[in-house]
Amino acid sequence: MRSLWEEAVAATLAPLDQLVYMSRLIGAEPDLVLWGGGNTSIKVWEKDFRGRDTYVLRVKGSGSDMKTIERKHFSGVRMEDVLPLMEREDMSDEEMVAYLSCALMHPSEPRGSIETLLHAFLPAPVVAHSHADAIVALSNNTRGEEAVREALGEDVVRIPYRRPGFLLSKEVGLAVRGRPDAPGLVLMNHGLITWGATCREAYEAHIALTTRAEEYLASRRRGRVVFGAPRVRALAEGERRAVAAQVAPALRGAISVPKRMVLRYEDGPEVLEFVSSEAAPRVSQVGAATPDHILNTKVLPLYVPVDDPGDVAGVIAAVRRSAAEWRAAYEAYYHRYRVDEPMLDPTPRVILVPGLGMWTSGKDAHAALISADIYRHTIRILGDAEAVAAYRSLPEQDAFAAEYWGLELYKLTLAPPEKELARRIVLVTGAASGIGRAIAERFAEEGAHVVVTDLDANACAAVAAGICAKQGAGRAVGLAMDVTDEGAVQAGFAEAVRVFGGLDILVSNAGIAPTGRIEELPLGTWERSLAVNATGHFLVAREAVRVMRAQGLGGSIVFNVTKNVTAPGADFGAYSCAKAAQYQLARILAVENGAFGIRVNMVNPDAVFEAGLWTPELKAERARAKGIPVEQFEEAIRQSNLLRAAVLARDVAEAALFFASDRSAKTTGAFLPVDGGLREAFPR
Numbered sequence: 001m002r003s004l005w006e007e008a009v010a011a012t013l014a015p016l017d018q019l020v021y022m023s024r025l026i027g028a029e030p031d032l033v034l035w036g037g038g039n040t041s042i043k044v045w046e047k048d049f050r051g052r053d054t055y056v057l058r059v060k061g062s063g064s065d066m067k068t069i070e071r072k073h074f075s076g077v078r079m080e081d082v083l084p085l086m087e088r089e090d091m092s093d094e095e096m097v098a099y100l101s102c103a104l105m106h107p108s109e110p111r112g113s114i115e116t117l118l119h120a121f122l123p124a125p126v127v128a129h130s131h132a133d134a135i136v137a138l139s140n141n142t143r144g145e146e147a148v149r150e151a152l153g154e155d156v157v158r159i160p161y162r163r164p165g166f167l168l169s170k171e172v173g174l175a176v177r178g179r180p181d182a183p184g185l186v187l188m189n190h191g192l193i194t195w196g197a198t199c200r201e202a203y204e205a206h207i208a209l210t211t212r213a214e215e216y217l218a219s220r221r222r223g224r225v226v227f228g229a230p231r232v233r234a235l236a237e238g239e240r241r242a243v244a245a246q247v248a249p250a251l252r253g254a255i256s257v258p259k260r261m262v263l264r265y266e267d268g269p270e271v272l273e274f275v276s277s278e279a280a281p282r283v284s285q286v287g288a289a290t291p292d293h294i295l296n297t298k299v300l301p302l303y304v305p306v307d308d309p310g311d312v313a314g315v316i317a318a319v320r321r322s323a324a325e326w327r328a329a330y331e332a333y334y335h336r337y338r339v340d341e342p343m344l345d346p347t348p349r350v351i352l353v354p355g356l357g358m359w360t361s362g363k364d365a366h367a368a369l370i371s372a373d374i375y376r377h378t379i380r381i382l383g384d385a386e387a388v389a390a391y392r393s394l395p396e397q398d399a400f401a402a403e404y405w406g407l408e409l410y411k412l413t414l415a416p417p418e419k420e421l422a423r424r425i426v427l428v429t430g431a432a433s434g435i436g437r438a439i440a441e442r443f444a445e446e447g448a449h450v451v452v453t454d455l456d457a458n459a460c461a462a463v464a465a466g467i468c469a470k471q472g473a474g475r476a477v478g479l480a481m482d483v484t485d486e487g488a489v490q491a492g493f494a495e496a497v498r499v500f501g502g503l504d505i506l507v508s509n510a511g512i513a514p515t516g517r518i519e520e521l522p523l524g525t526w527e528r529s530l531a532v533n534a535t536g537h538f539l540v541a542r543e544a545v546r547v548m549r550a551q552g553l554g555g556s557i558v559f560n561v562t563k564n565v566t567a568p569g570a571d572f573g574a575y576s577c578a579k580a581a582q583y584q585l586a587r588i589l590a591v592e593n594g595a596f597g598i599r600v601n602m603v604n605p606d607a608v609f610e611a612g613l614w615t616p617e618l619k620a621e622r623a624r625a626k627g628i629p630v631e632q633f634e635e636a637i638r639q640s641n642l643l644r645a646a647v648l649a650r651d652v653a654e655a656a657l658f659f660a661s662d663r664s665a666k667t668t669g670a671f672l673p674v675d676g677g678l679r680e681a682f683p684r
Contacts, residue, residue, distance in 0.1 A: 001031065001214060003207045005200055015044050015199075016058055016071055022128065022199040027066025032130040032210065034377060035370045036065045037292050038191070041119035041127045042199065043079065048105065055079040059119050061110030063411075075112040076105035082120045086173060091166035093407055114164045114407060121173025123180075124195030126202040131191040131290050133377050134213035137384030139188040140289060140392055147388045148186050151216035152209055157185040161394060163291065163401055184209045189394055190290055220387040227383060228278035232354035235309050240267055243312055244356050245494040246550075250316040252502040253551035254323035255302070255347050255361060260423040260553060262449055263501025264368035266376070267357030274379045275352040279386065281305065284352055287393025289381045291402035296371050297378070299333070299399045301350035302326045309355025323348070337400040341409060350375045359501065363423055365449055365474030419447030420661050425500045427451040427493070429483055429540055430510030432459035434611040435560060438649035439507050439656050444471045446657065448505070451496040453481035483510045483536030493543040502551050505660045506544035508537045509560040511579075513613040515621055518573045526574045533578035534585070541589055545598060554597025558659045559586045560652070561671060563606035567681035571625060583671070590669035599668040601659040603652055606675035607637045610649040641676030 004025050010018055019042040026032050026040065041059035048054040056076045060066065064073035081103035085091065091099070093114070100112050113119075119127045138147045148158055157175050162168040172193070176185060183205055184194040192209060196202035235243060244265055252263055274280055284303050288294045304322045306315050330346040349371045351359040360375065362368035385391040393399070426443050430436040432454035440450045444467045452460045452467070460478030467476035477499050481492040496503060512532045514525045541557055548555035565583045568576035583602065590600040608614070623630040638646050655674045658664055675681060 001029070001207050001211045003204055004028075005203055007200070010200060015042055016074065018042075018199040019058065019074065019126070020069060020071055022126075022203045023060065023066045023069045025203060026128060026130055026206065027069065030373070030377065031133045032206075033066055034131070034374055035296070036063065038066055038128075038130040039113045039115055039119070040066070040129065040202075041074075041116075043125045046076065046105065048078070054105070056105055057082065057116070057120050059112050059116050062113050064110065073110060075109040075116075077103040077112060077116060077120070078105065079120065082117060085117060085166075086121055086170060088166070088170075093165050093405075096166050097407065115169065117166060117169035118164070118172050118193075121169050122176055122193075122195055124202070125197055126199050127193065127195045128202045128206045129191060129193045130206065130210075131292060132206075132210045132213070133381050134210055134217055134384065135186055135192040136189070136289050137217055137381045138213050138388070139186060139190075140381065141385040141389040142392050143389040144188060144392065147216075148188075151213050152184075152186070153212075155179075155182055156209065157182045159185060159187050161187070161189040161398065163398065163405070217384040217387060221384065224387055226386045227274055227280065227283070230273075230276050231278045231280070232276045232307065232309060234272045234276050234355050237267075239310065240356055241498060242494070243310060243315065245497045246312050247315050247319060247353070247356065248359065248497050249502045249547045249550035250552075251319045251323070251351060251359060252361075253553050254320045255351070256551075256553055257327065257347065258345060259347075259363070260504065261347060261361040261501070262363065262365050262368055262423060262425065264360045264362075264365065264372050265357060265498055265501070266360070266372055268376075270379055271358045271376065272355075274382070275356075275358060276354045280352065280354065283382050283386065283391050286391050287396070287399055289378045289393070291394065291399070293374050293378065294399060294403045295408060296367070296374050297349045298330075298347075299396070299403065300326075300348075301352050301375065302348035304351065304353045306354055309353065315353065315356070319351075319353070333396070333400065337397055337404075341404045341406075344403070361501075363418070364447075364472075365500065366472060369474060419445075420657075420663075421505075422447035424448045424504040424660075425451070425496070425502055426505040426507065426660070427453060427496055427503055427540075427544070428507040428509060429453050429481065429536070430560075430612070431507075432456050432463055432612075434613075435605065435608055435649045435652045436507070436509040437463055438610070438653040439509065440476070441467060442650065442653035442657055443505070443507075443660065444475055446661070449474075449500050450476040451492075451500070452476055452478045453492055454510070455480065455482055483508075483540055484531040486539055489539045489543055493540075493547060497547060502553075503544055503547045504553065504555050506540060506555075506557045507560070507656055507660070508540050508557065510536055511560065511562075511613060512575075513572070513618060514574045515571045515618065516574065517571055521574055529574035529578045530581070533575065534581040537582045538585055541585065541600075545589065545593055548598050549593075549596050552596075555599070556660045557586070557589060557598065557600045558656045559583075559600070559602045560656070561586070561602045561604050563604050563673060563675045563678055563681040565604060565671075566673075566683060567678060571621075586671075587669050594668055599659070599664070601664065601668060602671035603655040603659065604671050604673045604675065604681070605647060605652045605655075606641075606673075606678060606681070607634075608647050608649055608652060609634055638676070641678055643676045645676040647674060647676050 023040045039060040058074040061075045194205035327346045360371035426448045428440045431440045431452040457480035464476040464478035564576040623633040
């Protein structure tokens with residue numbers, strides 16, 4: 001590992017800003033910390049609220065991320081209040097948190113890390129703590145103590161695993177005070193701590209010890225196949241991803257208990273080598289690499305034993321069987337150690353399938369990404385540990401204590417309530433503009449993950465990027481899809497399933513509005529209208545139903561039909577007839593799929609001028625047909641409905657949201673006009 005410290009940059013910074021600089025250097029290196037892991041601190045003199053000089057520990061606050069940390073994310077506690085705690089014999093987590101809240105320099109500062117006292121009890125001014133992969137690999141094997149000594153030397157302090165809290169903090173403080181010349185400290189099964197008089201000293205010591213560990217492990221791995229020979233042949237990329245797209249909905253359905261989960265699929269070389277290896281069934285079931293990982297990966301992944309990854313039916317059967325067994329094992333694990341804590345959701349966060357790769361799950365795409373990042377690093381740790389000796393993790397009871405740690409459970413109670421479409425995956429056709437775009441954006445506001453599809457790939461990508469910018473990375477993807485092309489529709493759904501793992505809602509919105517009287521209508525125009533406005537809805541609905549049935553989680557399909565179904569007009573024969581077929585298709589879909597919990601409903605909008613089908617040419621043509629100037633056309637249409645209201649794309653989006661959400665859970669085969677009130681279009 002190479003030091004990235006630039007003294008020319010650091011020398012211009014105040015002490016706390018140097019800590020920010022050091023923390024970001026550590027946070028930018030995923031081999032040291034991942035997603036909020038690790039912590040750093042500095043002891044400085046500050047003025048308290050009375051203007052007195054006060055020695056203060058500035059330590060990374062709980063919940064902050066070292067990649068992006070700022071000054072405001074460090075909480076300050078008065079050293080004169082916390083140092084006397086060294087004299088105490090013990091202190092519960094609840095007592096410690098309450099005490100530290102009273103020692104804050106200002107009550108508005110973030111809550112300190114659970115390891116605040118560990119930093120306070122170390123005498124050095126600057127402390128750095130990480131969960132470096134190489135350090136964890138050294139300690140997580142049956143020769144852990146010996147390997148740490150061989151790699152880092154006798155002068156590095158070693159502390160057996162103990163859950164973070166008061167006792168660990170005191171043990172670390174006493175150990176380092178007894179070894180003032182030690183260059184660092186290894187927390188077995190946990191990570192590395194270094195210190196120094198300056199931020200640079202603490203950082204350089206961290207890099208140096210991690211590098212020694214990496215070099216030792218590299219020497220142990222040289223010339224070895226640590227996971228053994230392949231047990232299962234990995235499929236070629238094209239076949240592998242095709243099979244994964246067929247398996248993912250069944251997998252998502254099998255693990256979505258009690259709540260739906262969003263999936264992420266990975267099949268990189270390191271992942272494939274591990275999951276397909278001889279060692280994977282054994283090594284993957286030993287336990288997590290660190291207690292911190294358990295919060296995002298659970299203690300064990302779900303390993304699905306398959307012999308032929310190309311046998312789709314066989315893989316799906318194995319997935320469902322293994323998921324049920326994993327859930328039963330988790331419930332038994334919970335009951336072995338439970339006290340008063342309610343059981344967390346019995347859902348695997350990591351799923352390993354030989355020959356295919358790895359899926360990770362989460363409440364959203366971000367959570368699934370975190371689990372994936374952590375387990376990719378875990379695979380490397382497993383390999384390094386196996387190169388030293390047999391991989392070893394925490395005892396199961398310690399792992400349970402980490403997963404059901406009261407302070408972490410308390411954090412869960414602070415999370416905001418989930419939005420209406422949270423954990424739902426939505427595909428919207430014709431979503432690059434107009435009504436489709438409004439629906440995609442509105443559903444994303446309610447927590448959905450959205451697949452934006454249309455003919456123009458760049459326009460879809462732009463809409464998806466806008467959603468991600470507002471709602472968070474990974475919340476939307478854009479895909480080019482021609483709804484009249486069976487192959488393109490199938491490929492689009494396969495990609496949507498690959499990205500998110502399944503589908504909960506389809507909004508079939510794509511459409512065109514050709515005009516012309518029947519006696520003058522070219523056959524090509526008629527056929528094009530049928531292809532887009534009828535067959536296109538058939539093709540996307542057929543794929544959606546297949547995915548939803550495979551999941552077994554129910555689903556909702558919303559068709560954007562038109563008021564022309566109930567009130568057709570002259571010059572719109574090709575459009576109205578095709579839309580009438582779409583309307584009947586929706587009703588048949590509702591009849592055929594109700595037993596599977598799949599609802600099919602329709603919105604019937606009229607005169608939504610934001611819709612892409614209202615081209616300037618169409619407006620001019622309709623204005624001529626009505627005998628009014630084109631500039632007065634939109635107002636004339638508005639005045640023609642009972643509410644004298646302009647119908648907007650977002651109005652249609654709200655109606656679609658009603659049908660897509662659980663608010664209409666007992667409704668199927670229905671349609672809802674969104675037209676401002678047209679008497680001739682009243683259902684009858």
